[in-house]
Amino acid sequence: MKAWIRRSFRNRIFVTILMITLVPLLLCDIIMMQVLLQRSESKLAGQAKEELARLEGDFANLMETFSDISEELCNNTMVHSALRRENKSSHVTYQLLFRLTDDVREYARFEIMDCDGNCQYTTDHTQSAGAMEPSWGILYAAGNSEELVFCREDSGDGMKAARAIRDYNRKILGYVVISMTRNGFDLLFSGNYSPTSSLLLLDAYWHPVYLTQSALGETAAASLRQQLLAGEKLSDEVRECSYFTRHQEATGFTLVLEQARTFTAPVRNTIYFVSIVMGILSLLLCLWGSWLLSRHLAEPVNRLDGAMKEVQKGNFDVCVSNSREDELGHLADSFNRMTEEYRKNLERTVEHQKEINATQLRMLQAQLNPHFLYNTLDSIKWLGVVHQVPDIATIATDLAALLRASISGNEFIPLSEELELIERYIAIQSIRFEDRFTCEIDIADRFQNCMVPKMVLQPLVENSILHGVADLEDGYIKLSAREEEGDLILSVSDNGCGIPPEILEQLNNSGRRLPGQHLGLFNVSSIIRLHFGEKYGISAEAEPGNGSVIRLRLPIQREETHA
Amino acid sequence: MRYVRGIFLFAFLLLAGCGLNSAEGVVSAPSREQRLVIYTSHTESVYAPLIKEFEERTGIWVEVKTGGTLELIECIKEKKENSDCDLLFGGGADTLEANKELFAPYSKERNGTNESWTPFSSSPLVLIYNTKLVRNNPPTGWPDLLKEVWQGEIAYADPQSSDSAYTVLSVLTQMLSGEESKLLAAFRKNIGNCGLVSAEQAVSEVANGNYYIGVTLEETALRSMQEGYDITMVYPEEGTCMQVDGLAIISGCAHEENARLFIEFMLEQDTQQYLAEHLNRRPVRTDVPLPEWLPEDISCISYDVSLGASRQKELLSLWRGLYREVTE
Numbered sequence: 001m002k003a004w005i006r007r008s009f010r011n012r013i014f015v016t017i018l019m020i021t022l023v024p025l026l027l028c029d030i031i032m033m034q035v036l037l038q039r040s041e042s043k044l045a046g047q048a049k050e051e052l053a054r055l056e057g058d059f060a061n062l063m064e065t066f067s068d069i070s071e072e073l074c075n076n077t078m079v080h081s082a083l084r085r086e087n088k089s090s091h092v093t094y095q096l097l098f099r100l101t102d103d104v105r106e107y108a109r110f111e112i113m114d115c116d117g118n119c120q121y122t123t124d125h126t127q128s129a130g131a132m133e134p135s136w137g138i139l140y141a142a143g144n145s146e147e148l149v150f151c152r153e154d155s156g157d158g159m160k161a162a163r164a165i166r167d168y169n170r171k172i173l174g175y176v177v178i179s180m181t182r183n184g185f186d187l188l189f190s191g192n193y194s195p196t197s198s199l200l201l202l203d204a205y206w207h208p209v210y211l212t213q214s215a216l217g218e219t220a221a222a223s224l225r226q227q228l229l230a231g232e233k234l235s236d237e238v239r240e241c242s243y244f245t246r247h248q249e250a251t252g253f254t255l256v257l258e259q260a261r262t263f264t265a266p267v268r269n270t271i272y273f274v275s276i277v278m279g280i281l282s283l284l285l286c287l288w289g290s291w292l293l294s295r296h297l298a299e300p301v302n303r304l305d306g307a308m309k310e311v312q313k314g315n316f317d318v319c320v321s322n323s324r325e326d327e328l329g330h331l332a333d334s335f336n337r338m339t340e341e342y343r344k345n346l347e348r349t350v351e352h353q354k355e356i357n358a359t360q361l362r363m364l365q366a367q368l369n370p371h372f373l374y375n376t377l378d379s380i381k382w383l384g385v386v387h388q389v390p391d392i393a394t395i396a397t398d399l400a401a402l403l404r405a406s407i408s409g410n411e412f413i414p415l416s417e418e419l420e421l422i423e424r425y426i427a428i429q430s431i432r433f434e435d436r437f438t439c440e441i442d443i444a445d446r447f448q449n450c451m452v453p454k455m456v457l458q459p460l461v462e463n464s465i466l467h468g469v470a471d472l473e474d475g476y477i478k479l480s481a482r483e484e485e486g487d488l489i490l491s492v493s494d495n496g497c498g499i500p501p502e503i504l505e506q507l508n509n510s511g512r513r514l515p516g517q518h519l520g521l522f523n524v525s526s527i528i529r530l531h532f533g534e535k536y537g538i539s540a541e542a543e544p545g546n547g548s549v550i551r552l553r554l555p556i557q558r559e560e561t562h563a
Numbered sequence: 564m565r566y567v568r569g570i571f572l573f574a575f576l577l578l579a580g581c582g583l584n585s586a587e588g589v590v591s592a593p594s595r596e597q598r599l600v601i602y603t604s605h606t607e608s609v610y611a612p613l614i615k616e617f618e619e620r621t622g623i624w625v626e627v628k629t630g631g632t633l634e635l636i637e638c639i640k641e642k643k644e645n646s647d648c649d650l651l652f653g654g655g656a657d658t659l660e661a662n663k664e665l666f667a668p669y670s671k672e673r674n675g676t677n678e679s680w681t682p683f684s685s686s687p688l689v690l691i692y693n694t695k696l697v698r699n700n701p702p703t704g705w706p707d708l709l710k711e712v713w714q715g716e717i718a719y720a721d722p723q724s725s726d727s728a729y730t731v732l733s734v735l736t737q738m739l740s741g742e743e744s745k746l747l748a749a750f751r752k753n754i755g756n757c758g759l760v761s762a763e764q765a766v767s768e769v770a771n772g773n774y775y776i777g778v779t780l781e782e783t784a785l786r787s788m789q790e791g792y793d794i795t796m797v798y799p800e801e802g803t804c805m806q807v808d809g810l811a812i813i814s815g816c817a818h819e820e821n822a823r824l825f826i827e828f829m830l831e832q833d834t835q836q837y838l839a840e841h842l843n844r845r846p847v848r849t850d851v852p853l854p855e856w857l858p859e860d861i862s863c864i865s866y867d868v869s870l871g872a873s874r875q876k877e878l879l880s881l882w883r884g885l886y887r888e889v890t891e
Contacts, residue, residue, distance in 0.1 A: 135833040137612075141619060149618055154612055205618045205625075229626055231592050 009301075010294040021282050029275040029462040036271075039213065040262050041242075048244040048259045051193045056246050056255050058188055059201075059279075062107060063161075063250050067148045069100050073112065079165060082121075083114055083173040097121055107184040108550045111177045112165070113139075120174065131175070138162045139175055142479040150251040152209040152444035156218075157182055159201075159253075160210050185210040190192040197259045200224070204252035220258065240264045299327040304335055344505040356530045363523060374403045395431055398424035404453055414559050415481075415490075416448040422457050422479065429465050437475025443490075447481045449559040450488055453527055459520030460538075460550050467518070468496020468548060487536070488556045493549040507540045507550075521550070528554065571664075593624045599821040601625055602639070603652040606725075606763060608786075608843055610652065617828050623821050631724035631760065632658050639665060639813060649816040650825055655726035656682070656807040657733060660872035667814035669826050680811035683829045684844035686782040687803040690730060691766060691794045696775050700738055704800040705738055708750055708778065714753035718765040718777035723879055727762045727806050731778050732878055733871040734804045738864055744881065751885040770794050775878040780806055782843040785856065789843075802864035808844065 005011050031212045058394065072080055075098070082093040093112070101110050105123055112121040117132040117139055117460040132139050141149045142162035148350035161178040189212070193199055200217055201210040206225040211217025220236065224243065227234050234243040236258075244257045263271075303320055310318045316339055377400040384392030401424050405417075419441055426439045439461070461477065470477025477494045499507075503518055507525065532555055542548030603610050606735060607629075614625045626647075632654040639646045640662075651659075651666075659666070663679040690702045702708070722729040729863040735750060736743050759765055765777040766784060770792040785870070810829060812822045828834055835846035840854050853859055 133837075137616060137619075140616075152615075154615065204622075207615070226626075228592050229598070229624065262862050420877065 003008070008298070010298040013294040013297065014287075014290040017293070018283070018286050019291070020204060021286040022279065025279060025282050029278070033271060033275070038180060044242070044259060044262060046243065047194070048197065048242070048257050049246075050255050051197065052244055052246045052255055055192050055199065055257075056191055058078055058192060058249055059253075059255065060248060060250060062104065063148075063248075064149075065104050066108070066178050067250070068159055069104070069110070070148045070161070070178065072100055073097070073176045074163055074165045079112065080167055080173055083112070083165065084167075093121055096373040097123060107188055108178050108180040111179070113175045113177055115172050115174055118176070124380055132175075134172075134175075138177070139412075142175055142191060143172055150203075150253065152203045152207055153179075153181075156208050157210070158185070159203075159251075161251075182210065186212075193257060194259075197257050200256040200258060202254045202256060204254075206254065209253060215450075224256065273296075297328075300324065300332060304332060307335065307339075311339060311342075316346065352530065355526075358522065359526055359530065363527075371407070374400055374407075377403065391431060395428055398428050402428075402458075408454070412451045412455055413454050414448065415443070415450045415452050418452050418454070418457050419443065419479070420449075421455070422461055425458055425461060426477075429462075430523055431545070433470070433475075436473055437469040437477060439479070441479045443479060443481040447483075447488060450554075451557040451559055452488075452490075452554055456524050456528065456552060457490065457492070459524050462551065463518060463521055463550065464492055464494040464496065464548070467499065469540035482554075483556065486556065488554045489550040490554065491549060492552075495547040498546060498548045499540055499543040500544075504540055508537055528552070590884070591815065595817070596821075597623050599623050599625045599818050599825060600628070600647045600649045600816075601652045601825070602613055602628050602630070602635040602650070604630065604635060604761075605653045605738040606761075612837070612841070613829070613834065617825060620828065621821075621824055625825075632726045633724055635661050636665070643776070644815060646813065647817070648813050649811065649818045650813040650822040651680075651809075652825075653808055653813065654680075655730055656809065656868045657730055657871040657875055659809045659811055659869055661875045664724040665813060666811040666821065667816075668811070669823060671813055675737060680825050681808040681830075682807045682809045682847050683826070684835075684838050684842075685805040685807045686780040686844050687798065687805050687863070688727065688734065688778060689781045689784050689803065690776060690797045690799060691769055691784050692797070693769050693772055693774075694795045695791050696772060697795075701795065701797065704778050705735060705796060706751060706801075707776075708735070709739070709746065710753075713753045713776060714754065716775040717750075717753045717755075717773035718759060718768040719754050720762045721767055722882055725759075727780050729875065729879070730804060730806055730871065732882060734864070735872070736742045736878065737866060737870065738801065744885075746866050747878075747881060748885055751882070752837040766792065766794065775799075781845075781857075785843040785845055798858075798861050802862040804864055804866040805845075805866075 005015050052161060076096060078090075078092055078096060078375045082090040096104075096112060097112065101123055110123045111119050113119050113132060115134065117134045119131065134140065134143060137153050137154070138149065138160045138187050139162055142149060142164045145164070148161050148163045150159060151160055158179065158181040163176045163181075164172050165174045167173055179223055198212040199210075199216065200208060200212075200221055202221060202224075203209050206221070206228055208217060208221040211221065216239075220239075220241075223236070224234055234245070234256075235241070236243070240261045242257045242261055242407075244259065246255045246257075247253075248255060300322070307318045307320045318339065319336055320332040322329050322336070324332070377396045381393045381396035383399065384390065384396060402421055405413075405421050422441070430437075430439075435481055457479070462477070464477050465475075469477060472495070475494065475496060478494065478511075479490070479492055481488060483489070507518075507521060521538060521540075536553045536555065538550060540548060540550045569596070593660045601610075601614070610627060610629075614627065617623065618625055628635070628648070632651075635648075635651065636654075636658065637649050639651075659680040666679040668679045692701050700712075702713070707713070719731070720728040722732050732747065732750075735746055739746055742882060759768065761781045763783055765779045766787045767772075768774050769777040770787060781796070784794065788794060788796065810826050812826070816822060830848065832848060832851060835848045835851045836863075838844040839846050839851055839857065843857065845853065845857060
């Protein structure tokens with residue numbers, strides 16, 4: 001995944017947009033869900049607690065009343081004497097019983113039992129309750145307590161409360177027993193809780209005393225007891241109910257309100273479904289948006305990338321079409337300009353090379369048939385030796401040396417060798433001009449090993465002889481060398497008639513035009529320029545009738561450093 | 564790093580959301596000292612009033628798990644130390660004796676025994692028959708169970724789950740002369756395909772006419788008769804066997820003190836009297852008067868409990884073999 005993201009910035013854009021779109025949406029969804037659930041739950045919980053408080057209040061009040069009534073019955077001497085008497089039925093006791101229980105008879109049945117658990121007085125109008133055992137159950141508990149004690153019915157539906165009636169010696173005379181059945185609880189609790197909830201009244205050990213929905217309640221109560229004993233949170237995941245509990249101090253009973261949840265599984269599923277659909281919609285929107293944007297960004301870059309690959313392959317004619325004015329547009333423009341420059345530069349280089357080749361060709365043409373000449377000169381030399389004319393032999397030898405040097409393969413030779421060639425050349429020319437000029441070579445030894453292009457001095461000397469000192473009786477030519485700004489300056493000066501101004505001008509301006517005369521000078525100049533650059537070449541000074549100086553500027557390249 | 568921070572933020576929000584969701588108003592569960600876990604083979608009508616009374620008298624919360632005695636013992640054996648059971652409530656002498664290594668003794672002077680389990684009541688085995696269906700020659704004793712006339716007409720619980728049913732097998736083998744396997748085979752034929760789980764069911768099966776006669780406990784028969792079932796109960800004339808019902812503390816249990824309290828409660832006079840009067844069980848205490856419907860002078864055979872216990876596995880495997888034979 002990470003590798004995929006890194007592969008292309010288009011993917012990066014895509015993922016970024018995806019995150020920006022989806023993460024806030026999901027966060028929003030989750031937070032909204034949570035807030036909604038919390039709000040609703042806290043509201044319902046508040047409601048449930050209120051209801052429970054009300055229910056507990058009612059229940060506690062009733063129990064309080066029961067307690068008061070039982071206390072009064074227990075402490076009533078009339079009741080005591082009625083229980084002591086053998087003849088037990090007493091209308092006065094009945095009157096008392098009915099008077100006291102006037103307000104609460106609709107909720108419960110009141111009975112007065114003797115010490116053996118036989119019912120003596122009852123408020124019940126249909127049946128007289130059976131005997132109870134004082135050694136078991138509620139009467140046993142009442143016998144061990146001074147207070148009204150409460151317990152559930154054995155059948156699990158309803159409640160009994162009992163209080164022992166004791167005489168002044170604490171001897172038990174009988175019991176007051178209060179039985180509250182399902183109907184009584186219905187009457188007490190109905191209307192005090194919302195219809196979607198149901199109520200469970202559990203005894204101190206969480207066995208059911210009263211259940212509003214008896215069928216479901218039994219299993220619910222059993223599972224609640226299990227959950228309590230297991231230390232779990234009270235809940236019913238199948239029926240999706242929340243439970244709220246409230247302990248009733250006087251009886252030890254616990255009121256449990258079972259409240260159906262608002263956000264049941266189907267409701268939650270709907271919300272999740274909507275969230276997911278929203279998520280998918282934004283995902284699609286994001287895909288579309290990021291596709292457009294990334295295409296907009298990536299297309300020119302990809303085009304540029306393609307063009308660069310073309311350039312790498314050597315095709316310099318590519319041109320990135322561009323109609324944009326943003327940064328990517330500038331980039332494309334720059335690329336186009338760069339390619340153009342590069343192409344022009346290449347063309348110039350090729351042209352340059354062509355020129356060198358042409359010049360070399362020209363020089364070769366100027367040295368036509370060198371082998372023939374060389375052989376001929378050799379023959380002449382031997383003729384001179386045979387006929388004992390030493391001058392002929394000398395000329396022929398010098399000329400042959402010149403010829404050999406000019407056809408040898410080395411393009412660069414040390415200055416010392418060049419000067420040797422110059423000396424041979426001058427020796428030949430001296431014979432031709434019958435020693436009408438002298439030539440002085442004044443070059444320091446440190447320049448002797450500088451590498452110079454072959455035969456560059458000879459055209460200069462030739463120029464000085466032919467166009468300078470040829471017509472004089474005592475011509476003077478001087479070769480000298482010096483160093484200037486790291487370059488080697490070779491100069492050839494003479495005291496001849498000078499150089500015509502138009503030629504001079506062309507020489508100094510590095511003109512490329514080839515004039516009919518001074519061909520050698522121009523060739524030298526162009527060879528040097530092509531080899532070493534425009535900075536180098538020939539410059540000349542001359543005063544008509546007062547000689548001329550031709551300078552040759554070359555970079556200093558020592559023999560050993562030159563390849 | 565960015566992602567990690569994002570994830571943290573996300574988790575925090577989720578946790579914050581959940582944190583608000585905490586419950587309120589949960590009534591605290593009873594502490595460890597206030598609990599007792601009882602495994603019982605008794606029906607709810609037997610254990611519920613006793614346990615209710617125990618809870619109210621002691622304030623101890625009781626958790627009940629029901630099942631056949633042998634099934635419950637298997638469950639305890641399987642889980643060993645992890646078993647949550649504190650007390651086994653109910654179970655015949657044979658079965659309890661056979662598994663006595665599981666139990667911790669309740670050594671109380673009053674009990675007079677130093678055994679690993681404590682009897683709290685007993686009930687004799689009785690024969691019952693449907694009064695409407697059986698007019699002439701009603702069953703009178705143990706040999707009647709093997710007579711061919713009753714072939715396929717005897718309601719009898721599976722001895723592998725009900726230990727009173729096992730006692731019947733053991734009594735038959737100890738009492739009647741003859742080869743054991745033949746005796747059992749004859750009895751097996753009369754049972755037919757009767758696959759009842761408990762001795763209780765035998766009574767209702769006889770009462771609704773699915774079977775003519777049955778073997779069950781006196782207390783079960785009496786309770787059914789008090790509820791109005793039209794059956795007749797017969798004490799076998801050769802004498803019957805008292806099916807002793809015991810209590811056993813599981814050794815190494817979590818609430819041993821409370822288990823002892825429960826046994827103490829069960830042996831109280833009040834409780835013993837309640838057992839006799841309401842549950843038709845014969846109390847172990849001699850100072851409790853028997854109600855008039857429990858005859859005192861029933862004859863008992865000399866039944867060897869330790870023999871019954873030691874042979875339990877053997878007899879049951881023999882029975883299983885016969886069961887396959889007949890059904891195939």
